[in-house]
Amino acid sequence: MPTLQPSLEPTITIIPLTRTATVSPTSTQTPTPIPCDPFTADFCITDGHFLLQRPIHPPANDSVERTYPFASTGNGTRDPHRGVEFVNELGTPVYAAGDGVVIFAGPDEVAVYSPWPIFYGNLIVIQHDNELFTLYAHLSKIDVAAGDHVSAGQKIGEVGRSGVAIGSHLHFEVRRGDVEDYFSMVNPELWLLPSKPDFGALAILMRDANSIFQNANITLQQVSASGEILGLNYLETYHQTLALGDENVGINDLPAGRYRITFVHGGFYERWVEVQSGKLTQVVIVVK
Ligand SMILES: [Zn+2]
Structure with a gap:
């Protein structure tokens, strides 16, 4: 995990989401959606936008590591974490989180997706619909090449510890809008389907x-x-x-x-x- 302290002036791209704040009717017996405004209600239940599948499948560990979540600074010792970790053994299969096109596959020798070269190590970047991109970092093996079309759930590589990584794990990011903007990431936890139905x-x-x-x-x-x-x-x-x-x-x-x-x-x-x-x-x- 990175111990770098970049002195960047971040350019924050805020893209408003079209997340609905209403409860969707679940049957035709409810003709009018009940409006829910999270600014006045205690909470609102929404459909969210769980557009992505987990990049790790059971029996491997498909749960997000809780000790180093999205945006964590490790108590102020690190640059904010731009993704989430799936801690797994070297060689664990990594799967495409959605249908899309591979736009990068290989070591990040040129600093395009982060301010530092060889930060993500062996990296795959996939472009999906809805201006969404997923990044799979620190891989030990890459099965795809730039230009390949991939399907959700297709194996694309294997977990490793290449680049700036402590221990083998998949570092997974979701970006929206400009994929080369290091500040275009969103919290993957809010885009991934929950790992269990309940x-x-x-x-x-x-x-x-x-x-x-x-x-x-x-x-x-x-x-x-x-x-x-x-x-x-x-x-x-x-x-x-x-x-x-x-x-x-x-x-x-x-x-x-x-x-x-x-x-x-x-x-x-x-x-x-x-x-x-x-x-x-x-x-x-x-x-x-
Ligand atoms: Zn990470």
């Missing part, structure tokens, strides 16, 4: 009354109907340079259920939300 995702936007992103360390607890804590996650808001406009925390693979969000920001904040299978829960918290 999992959903959560996106939190924390801002103040002037729409300025606010930072806090968030505690997320899954709580049963009887009040028992079933799961616990500590979430760090995105680094300011990764202020993507839509959320500043995003996490997938949460078991469906009731969750309690708490954090301290001047005062103590608490919000109860629900996560549903295959859905994205959108939460907006305006702090004082």
Whole structure:
């Protein structure tokens, strides 16, 4: 993992998403969608945009590594993490996350996709519809070449530790818009299908009354109907340079259920939300 400290002036490209804030009708018996505004509701359940498949398939580890999530700075010791890790053994098959065209396959000897050469090591970049791109880094083996058309789920390479990597893992990124813009990444967790049918995702936007992103360390607890804590996650808001406009925390693979969000920001904040299978829960918290 990188220990570089680039002195870049980031150019942040904010592309507004067309993420719907309404609950889609699930049957013809509900002719009018119930509008849900995350700025006034405690939370909104949306379809999200889970357009991508997992790049690692079971029985290998298809879960995002929680100790080094998207946007993490490793307690301020690293450049913000632009992707997510799938920690797996050398040689684990890596699969295309969606249909698309390979636009790069090989070692990143020229710094195009990051400010540093040989940063991603053996790298594959695939262009998909919707101006989406996926990047697969640190590979030990590459099975495709630039120009190849690939299908979702097609094997494209193998996990390695080439480039700036500690231990073998797949570093996976999703970019939107200008693929060569190192700041065009989005949180892969909000674009990947949950890894299990009864999992959903959560996106939190924390801002103040002037729409300025606010930072806090968030505690997320899954709580049963009887009040028992079933799961616990500590979430760090995105680094300011990764202020993507839509959320500043995003996490997938949460078991469906009731969750309690708490954090301290001047005062103590608490919000109860629900996560549903295959859905994205959108939460907006305006702090004082
Ligand atoms: Zn990584």
